[in-house]
Amino acid sequence: MIKAKFLSLAVMGLVLYTSSSHAITQIIGDIDSFGWDGSVAGLTGSDGGPADKDGNGTLGPLDLLPDLNTNNIVATGQGDDYDNRSVAEAADTEGAQWTDVTLSTSFAGRPGLADVAFFRFTFSLPNPIDPDYGKDHYVSFVYGDFDVIPMHAEVDGQFVTLPGNSNYPGTPKDGAIWGTYTVVPWASMLDGIVLVEIVAPNEPYIVFDYAILDTAPIAIPEPASLILLGSAILSIGIKRFKK
Ligand SMILES: [Ca+2]
Ligand SMILES: [Ca+2]
Ligand SMILES: [Ca+2]
Numbered sequence: 001m002i003k004a005k006f007l008s009l010a011v012m013g014l015v016l017y018t019s020s021s022h023a024i025t026q027i028i029g030d031i032d033s034f035g036w037d038g039s040v041a042g043l044t045g046s047d048g049g050p051a052d053k054d055g056n057g058t059l060g061p062l063d064l065l066p067d068l069n070t071n072n073i074v075a076t077g078q079g080d081d082y083d084n085r086s087v088a089e090a091a092d093t094e095g096a097q098w099t100d101v102t103l104s105t106s107f108a109g110r111p112g113l114a115d116v117a118f119f120r121f122t123f124s125l126p127n128p129i130d131p132d133y134g135k136d137h138y139v140s141f142v143y144g145d146f147d148v149i150p151m152h153a154e155v156d157g158q159f160v161t162l163p164g165n166s167n168y169p170g171t172p173k174d175g176a177i178w179g180t181y182t183v184v185p186w187a188s189m190l191d192g193i194v195l196v197e198i199v200a201p202n203e204p205y206i207v208f209d210y211a212i213l214d215t216a217p218i219a220i221p222e223p224a225s226l227i228l229l230g231s232a233i234l235s236i237g238i239k240r241f242k243k
């Protein structure tokens with residue numbers, strides 16, 4: 001009986017601790033295949049094949065943005081403009097307004113172009129007792145069709161390289177979806193703000209899905225290793241061909 005009481009007290013304590021613990025984890029926009037969740041299966045990529053390259057029913061890194069008019073090009077003025085934002089996303093002022101909508105020069109309904117996009121995480125700091133306290137975090141974000149240089153991100157002023165269409169393994173692909181992440185040192189979080197700024201003065205067509213601040217990064221294939229893998233496969237192929 002005493003043991004049972006102790007156990008139930010311990011469980012209560014755990015519940016109290018969990019509910020009062022304070023994490024910083026925050027998402028701007030939503031993880032919904034750039035607003036295409038539910039209709040991904042019917043979408044075609046710029047290569048004429050399915051946009052959902054890995055066939056998992058969602059659009060993420062290494063999949064392709066939809067080529068809506070199936071002319072094998074995904075770009076401004078190429079029939080690929082859309083706005084899949086919810087009312088709340090469209091009305092947001094902290095970054096969700098730049099997601100699930102084509103930031104495209106040919107789209108009258110655009111909230112702006114890539115160069116003005118930003119994601120601003122604002123949070124209250126956890127207490128020293130909380131598990132996230134003192135921990136470096138990660139900012140990750142997912143986007144498609146970066147193909148006009150220069151383009152990079154700045155996370156609290158730190159330069160972040162962004163892979164684009166030309167980094168697609170094997171051969172460059174229009175509308176390639178990539179994600180990237182970077183460490184946000186705890187020291188940089190003490191002001192309660194993490195700001196992601198996109199610097200892309202010439203990029204006329206790009207789409208973002210979401211940005212997330214968390215203690216772990218999202219899973220993203222490494223472009224460098226993929227390119228190495230791609231060229232290794234290619235060289236094996238050439239060797240075989242030469243035989
Ligand atoms: Ca997929
Ligand atoms: Ca198109
Ligand atoms: Ca582009």
Ligand SMILES: [Ca+2]
Pocket residue numbers: 029030031032033034035099100208209210
């Ligand atoms: Ca989204």
